[in-house]
Amino acid sequence: MREAAISIPTEVVAQPAVELEGITKRFPGVVANRDIRLMVRRGHVHAIVGENGAGKSTLMKILYGMQRPDEGVIKINGDPVAFRSPEGAITAGIGMVHQHFMLADNLTVLENVVLGSEPRKGGIAIDFRAARKKIKEISDAYGLGIEPDMLVEELGVGARQRVEILKVLFRGARILILDEPTAVLVPQEVEELFDNLRVLVGQGLTIIFISHKLDEVLSVADAITVIRRGETVAEVDPSAVTARQLAELMVGSELPSPETRDSTVTDVVALSVEGLTVRAPDGRAAVDQVAFTIHKGEVLGIAGVEGNGQAELVEAIMGMRPADGTIHLADADISSWSTLRRREGGIGYIPEDRHRHGLLLEAPLWENRILGHQTRRPNAKGPWIDRAGARGDTERIAREYDVRTPGIDVDAAALSGGNQQKLIVGREMSGDPVVLIASHPTRGVDVGAQAAIWDHLRAARADGLAVLLVSADLDELIGLSDTLKVILRGRIVADVDPSAVTPEQLGSAMTGAGEES
Amino acid sequence: MSPAAGGFLDRVSGRVKLTGWLSLAAPLLAILFAAVITAVVLLITGNAPFATFALMAEYGVQPRSLVLTLNFATTYYLAGLAVAIGFRMNLFNIGVDGQYRLAALLAAAVGGTVALPGPLLIVVVVLVGVLVGALWAGIVGLLKATRGVSEVISSIMLNAIATGVGAWLLTPALLAVPVAGSNNIGTRPIPESAHFPGFALIPGTTVKVFGFIVVAILMGIAYHVLLTRTVFGFDLRATGRSESAAVASGVNVKKMVLATMLISGAVAGMVGMPQLLGASYSYSLDFPAGLGFTGIAIALLGRNHPVGIAVGALLWSFLDNSSNILDLEGIPKEIVIIMQGTIVLSVIVAYELVHRYRMAAEQRRVSRELTGGTGGSGGAGGTATPEGAVSR
Ligand SMILES: Nc1ncnc2c1ncn2[C@@H]1O[C@H](COP(=O)(O)OP(=O)(O)OP(=O)(O)O)[C@@H](O)[C@H]1O
Ligand SMILES: [Mg+2]
Numbered sequence: 091m092r093e094a095a096i097s098i099p100t101e102v103v104a105q106p107a108v109e110l111e112g113i114t115k116r117f118p119g120v121v122a123n124r125d126i127r128l129m130v131r132r133g134h135v136h137a138i139v140g141e142n143g144a145g146k147s148t149l150m151k152i153l154y155g156m157q158r159p160d161e162g163v164i165k166i167n168g169d170p171v172a173f174r175s176p177e178g179a180i181t182a183g184i185g186m187v188h189q190h191f192m193l194a195d196n197l198t199v200l201e202n203v204v205l206g207s208e209p210r211k212g213g214i215a216i217d218f219r220a221a222r223k224k225i226k227e228i229s230d231a232y233g234l235g236i237e238p239d240m241l242v243e244e245l246g247v248g249a250r251q252r253v254e255i256l257k258v259l260f261r262g263a264r265i266l267i268l269d270e271p272t273a274v275l276v277p278q279e280v281e282e283l284f285d286n287l288r289v290l291v292g293q294g295l296t297i298i299f300i301s302h303k304l305d306e307v308l309s310v311a312d313a314i315t316v317i318r319r320g321e322t323v324a325e326v327d328p329s330a331v332t333a334r335q336l337a338e339l340m341v342g343s344e345l346p347s348p349e350t351r352d353s354t355v356t357d358v359v360a361l362s363v364e365g366l367t368v369r370a371p372d373g374r375a376a377v378d379q380v381a382f383t384i385h386k387g388e389v390l391g392i393a394g395v396e397g398n399g400q401a402e403l404v405e406a407i408m409g410m411r412p413a414d415g416t417i418h419l420a421d422a423d424i425s426s427w428s429t430l431r432r433r434e435g436g437i438g439y440i441p442e443d444r445h446r447h448g449l450l451l452e453a454p455l456w457e458n459r460i461l462g463h464q465t466r467r468p469n470a471k472g473p474w475i476d477r478a479g480a481r482g483d484t485e486r487i488a489r490e491y492d493v494r495t496p497g498i499d500v501d502a503a504a505l506s507g508g509n510q511q512k513l514i515v516g517r518e519m520s521g522d523p524v525v526l527i528a529s530h531p532t533r534g535v536d537v538g539a540q541a542a543i544w545d546h547l548r549a550a551r552a553d554g555l556a557v558l559l560v561s562a563d564l565d566e567l568i569g570l571s572d573t574l575k576v577i578l579r580g581r582i583v584a585d586v587d588p589s590a591v592t593p594e595q596l597g598s599a600m601t602g603a604g605e606e607s
Numbered sequence: 608m609s610p611a612a613g614g615f616l617d618r619v620s621g622r623v624k625l626t627g628w629l630s631l632a633a634p635l636l637a638i639l640f641a642a643v644i645t646a647v648v649l650l651i652t653g654n655a656p657f658a659t660f661a662l663m664a665e666y667g668v669q670p671r672s673l674v675l676t677l678n679f680a681t682t683y684y685l686a687g688l689a690v691a692i693g694f695r696m697n698l699f700n701i702g703v704d705g706q707y708r709l710a711a712l713l714a715a716a717v718g719g720t721v722a723l724p725g726p727l728l729i730v731v732v733v734l735v736g737v738l739v740g741a742l743w744a745g746i747v748g749l750l751k752a753t754r755g756v757s758e759v760i761s762s763i764m765l766n767a768i769a770t771g772v773g774a775w776l777l778t779p780a781l782l783a784v785p786v787a788g789s790n791n792i793g794t795r796p797i798p799e800s801a802h803f804p805g806f807a808l809i810p811g812t813t814v815k816v817f818g819f820i821v822v823a824i825l826m827g828i829a830y831h832v833l834l835t836r837t838v839f840g841f842d843l844r845a846t847g848r849s850e851s852a853a854v855a856s857g858v859n860v861k862k863m864v865l866a867t868m869l870i871s872g873a874v875a876g877m878v879g880m881p882q883l884l885g886a887s888y889s890y891s892l893d894f895p896a897g898l899g900f901t902g903i904a905i906a907l908l909g910r911n912h913p914v915g916i917a918v919g920a921l922l923w924s925f926l927d928n929s930s931n932i933l934d935l936e937g938i939p940k941e942i943v944i945i946m947q948g949t950i951v952l953s954v955i956v957a958y959e960l961v962h963r964y965r966m967a968a969e970q971r972r973v974s975r976e977l978t979g980g981t982g983g984s985g986g987a988g989g990t991a992t993p994e995g996a997v998s999r
Contacts, residue, residue, distance in 0.1 A: 410854055430857030439855065447855035450848045461845060462856035464838050473837050 106168065107132040107265055107296040108153065113162035115148055117504065119496025122148040123159070124320040130265075130313075132167075135287055135297045137307040137328075140317035141340050141536040142508025143494040146300050149317070150267045153298075154186040155179035166265070185258025186267040193242045193250060200225060200238040203257045221260075228259050232289050248279035248396060252286065265296045270507070272301055273533050276395050276562045277597050284310045302508070302536050303563075304333040316340055337537045354387035355572050359420065360556030361407075361437075361525045366415035368402040368580075376402040377413070378580040384525065384556040384573075389547070391559045391571030391588065395600050399580035400560045401442060404529050407558070408432060408439050419525065433462060438523035440514055440531045442560070444507075448514045451503040455495060458502050459484040459517055466521060487516035492542060508535040515543050519550060526550070529560045544570065564593040578602050634908070634918070637957040641949035648945055654938050662936060667929030670811035677808070679924035680917075681820045681881045682895070686902025687909060687916040688830050689875040693758075694911050695834060696847040696867045702747055702762025703875040704899025705769030710739040711879025712773050712794065715890035716782045718883070719795025728801035733880055740876020741869045743769065748868030752861040758868070766899075777892070786891050793891025803884035819881035826874065827913040843867060875899070904951050910958070923947060 108130040115123040122145040130136040138146050151157045153164060155173030164171050166182050173179045176186070193202050204221045222238045229236040234252045242250065251271055258266060272280045287297055287310060301307050307314060308328045316324040316339045324339050331339075361384045368377035377399040384390045394400055406413035409429040416425045419435050433439065439462065441447035449458055460469040460480050468479030484498040491512045495505055502510060511534050518526065531547070532540040547570060551557060561567050567574060568588045576584040576599045584599050646656035666672055686703055693700035714736035723731060746765060750756040777783045783792040805815030834840035846853040846863050854860055878898055883890065905923055909915030930943035 408855070428857065428859060429854065430859070433857045441855055446849075446851045448852065450845055450852055452848055453845075457841070460841060461852065464841050464845075464856065470838050473839065475836055475838060475841055477836075 105132055106130065107134075107166070108298070109163075109165040109168075110149070110153065111163045111165070113149065113152060113159045113164070115145075115152060115157065115159050119500070121320050123152070126162070126317070126320070126322050128315055128322065130296060130298055132296050133291050133294055134312040135291055135299055135310050137299045137301065137311035137314045138317060139301065139304065139307055139314060139336060139340055142512070142534075142539055143319075143506040144317045144340075144536075145320040146317055147269055147506060150186060150269055150298065150300065153179070154184055154267060156186075180261050180263070183262060183264040184267065185261060185263025185265070186269070187251070187254040187258060187271060188269055193253060195241075195243040197242060198238065199236060199240050199242060199245075199253050199256075202242055202253065203238075203260050224260065225256065228256055232259065232286055232293075234286060245397070248275055248282065251275065251279075251283065255286070264294070265298070266290070267298045267300075269300045270302065270534055271299070272303060272306055273530070273562075276600060277564060277593065278601060279395065280306060302534065302540075304336045304537065307336070308333060340536065340538075353572060354552045354554075356386045356388075356554065358386040358554075359418070360384050360386045360388070361420075361558070362418045363407065364416045364418075366403070366406060366413055366417065368399070368406045368411055368413045370402075376580050377406060379415075380577075380580075380582055382575060382582070384558060386524075386554040386556055387551055388572045389551055389557040389559050389570050391561070391567040391574040392577050393561075393564070393567050393574060393586070393596055393600050394577035396562060398577050400529070400577060402580075403577070404439075404442070404527055404558070404560060407527055408437070430465065434465060436522070436524035438518035438521075438526040438528075440518050440526070440528040442529035442533070444510055444514055444533075449502045449510060452501055454501055455488070455493075455498040455505075455513060456481045456484040458513065459487065459498075461517075463517065463521060483520065487513060487520065491516035491546070492539060508539060511535050512539055512543070515546070519546055523550075523555065526555055526557045528557055530562060531559070532561075532563065532566060540566075564596050568593065568596065576600055633957040633961040634915075634954055636961070637950055637953040638922070640953040640957070641946050644949045644953075645942060645946040649938075649942060652939070652942075659933070659936075659938055659942075662932055663926075663929040666932035667925055670809045671814055672928045672931075673809050674812055674814045674816050675928045676921065676924045677820060678817045678881065678885070679927055680920040681817050681823045682878060682898060683901055683905050683920035683923055684823045684917055685826060685874060685878045685881070686898045687905035687920055688826055688902075688913070689871050689878065690899075690902040690906040691909070691911040691916060692830065692843075692867060692871040692874065694847075694906055696843050696863065697850075698751075698864065698867055698871070699759050700744065700747070700762055700868065700871045700875075701759055701903070702744060702765050702899070703871070703878065703902050704897065705762070705766035706740040706743045706872050706875035707736075707878035707898060708773055708894070708896065709743055709769045710736040710876035711883050711894060712776060712782070712890045713739045714876075714880070715794040715797065715883055716776075718797035718801060719889060723801075725798070725800030725802075728798070729803060729884060732797065732801065732884065733877065736876040736880055736883075737873045738876065740878075741873040744868045744872020744875060745865065747872075748865040751868070752864045758864075777890070786889070791891050791893060793887075793889040793894075796889045797884070801884070802888060803881075805885055815885075817881045817885040819885055822877070823881070826877070827917060831913045839866075875902075878902070904947065907951055908954055922950070 106129050108128070110126055110128040113123050113126040114121070126145070126149055128149070138149070140146050148157065152159050155176045155178045158174070164173070166184070171178070171182055173182070194205070197205070200218065200222055203225055204218065225236065225238045228234070234256055236249065236252055236256055242253065245253065255266065255268070271283060275283060291297060299307070299311060308331070311328045314326045314328055314336070315322055316326065316336070318340065326336070326339070362382070364381045366377055366380045367375055370376040380403060382390060392400060392403070402411060405411040407417060409427060409432050416423060418424065419432070419437065422435070424432055424435060427435070445451065450461060460475065463469050468476060468483045470476055481498060487493065488495060488498060493505070493509050493512045493516065495509065502513070505513065511532070515531055532543050535543065547557065559567065559570060568591060571588045574586040574588045574591070575582045576586060578600065583602065586596060586599060642660070649656040649659055667676070686707070689703045690700055714732045717735045718728060718732040721728065721731060743765060747758050747761045750761045751758050775781070777792065777794070779792065782794050784795055786793045803818045805818050808816040834844060842853065842858045842863055845856065846858055846860055850860055879894070882895060887894065901923065905916055905919040908919035908922070909917070926943045926947055930940040933940040933942065
């Protein structure tokens, strides 16, 4: 245990907005929270850190009324409360932005904001005019820069994140819970978000913030609580610790470094893409004449602010989206192949949105092992599913990738976000892929697991795996990539040498500021 | 959007499974509840509930009623399976009704006109039924796969069209001949050599159990194997659970929609066969109608599980048959329809209650084990050990 000096008690204003006392929550086979104590002062950004499955999301869902604690007391502004549902929490001024986005793509910002918050009882007609005005006001007041009439699917992740925040502010939240809001944001967006957060706390709001990115935590938080396997193990003052110390508190290991040592790049082409163009529904080119080649043993990194065509590029390579141009897998032209055939041809796929594209949440883990590999060993023999094979291999993945689970028969929904990610990475690295399309492969995993995944990637790369790496984590991009390309508005605008570039330079290249010729 | 709501819908449609005795407790509770409601209705309408139930039970277990129960259930079971296949993929095939009627009509017409040796003719008749059912459902699948037309809308329309086409075909100018000894019309009777032999399974009555019951049982087994043991079944269930994840995994959803509708329709095409080949031997104006809708209720009752559907079919059929006595006693037999409706509704509620009970019980069990143990982490053999788990 470590009790770092807390410098705040002298301030009179900072009285507790949230107090959790002795919170315990059990799930079948796991104690997610055990006698947790937490005090969050008003006007603070309070960070909660801890490894995957430590119980952070569970604790926040309890505070937000989504789950009920087995034991313990919740106090808001000093008063004990017992929420039966999120509505209760919202009434008490608590809002939550979830680890996984909960916006409807095909609706506008306005509709998304209003639909979530229009009162359940009473008036049938929704006053859109008033709502639009209020959204504008909130957006201006806190500098969120949101247009109410944009379609959500047209927004990048950073903007979606702000819509989620606006949605809770719209409902009158004074206490905001942000569960891993920065997982897919690039540094500039993170900075913008933090500026927004500072404005919010400046106006007396309270923010509880969960993240695995310890540098960010240190830069934005006023106080930090460390949770380890369901228990609070330390309260630390951000000015008194380093990221390294924080990591040690969390997982008992050092901060990982994504550094790749020797180059393993060969001159055998594994995947080549020429003139790839993907059109958005409105006819605009979301991906515009993209070309690149990845050799065996090479990691090609794609750097870019989210929403500049990365998702479309990846989905076009996977055959999930129609595209013009040609794609070659080794010597074969796979442009007209189905997704299944591409996967069978040896392309592994780690999707950016694990809930939408990576998992069957209501199916057991071993069935999730089959997903995407349903025609191949060890999951299938001809037209038959090989249960024993799939189950055995799921056990192996859980072991090798440290998926923390009570067993392989639990549903994927019961795993913590980071553990779901580890399962997917393990699955896609199985069966000796020749090419791995990895979107944010370490999204939402803790520092220890991140190091382990990097190790797996490096080992596979040394064995000749070609990787297309899309990531918002610039250290990861620079450290793992052999070649680095910058994507902006659907075009490759720059080639960068990963051994010579700093995260800052890369960051400005991504926004088009430092466009190199 | 809320995860809890999604979970509830999945439980309603039976995609979340219950295990052990609880899976039995839910339907039993529901039946009990339905009985209570029915009793109340009986009381209000001035009938004695217990006497009525006793009457039905007594009549229902008579040999002849039992045979009829098995025979109806055979038909209901096939209808339930046809609907359930669609349900597992989130496809709501309301069109089973039109599919089986059109299939039975054309199969009967072929059976009455084509000259073939008996067993071969049976095979041909069934095949025609299967093909017609599949094709009629295939239209729905094709419309959805190519044009995105909701299967609910198109299958309702195709039901209406099937009724029209059936009425047009079943005229003397085309397929119909007068039925001997009545003013009914129907297709030419199927020759006796091609009657599906029944079994005298239950002593004390001359009525035979449909031989087709064997086919129905085999279809149930095939359904189970297809869904849980084959890659196709995995793809089907995956699509039903999450279409986006299925697409990313390489499933061609359009093909799956078409294939599933074809299979569902093929099974629907068999729904009329037990009756056609085991009892009426021709399709006439009084051929049983509405079985497709019964199938929907039974698939819900049985939670799309092959055994559950069988139980649902037997129960439904037992109620249908035993209610025949009520008219004789001056009690409206429609009371049974109320009962059947209540059962479906309360089964849904009961499954939800049992589900919640199970969650709570499991958590209590875990906490008991954990506090009973050393109090160390991961008591129930749960969480992986952290030490050494992180590789560097
Ligand atoms: N609905 C559920 N049913 C069963 N177990 C659950 C459920 N939700 C969470 N758990 C378990 O509770 C533990 C804590 O999970 P939680 O999601 O709170 O972790 P977390 O700290 O948010 O992790 P991450 O950083 O990976 O998001 C995990 O072991 C998880 O498997
Ligand atoms: Mg979490």
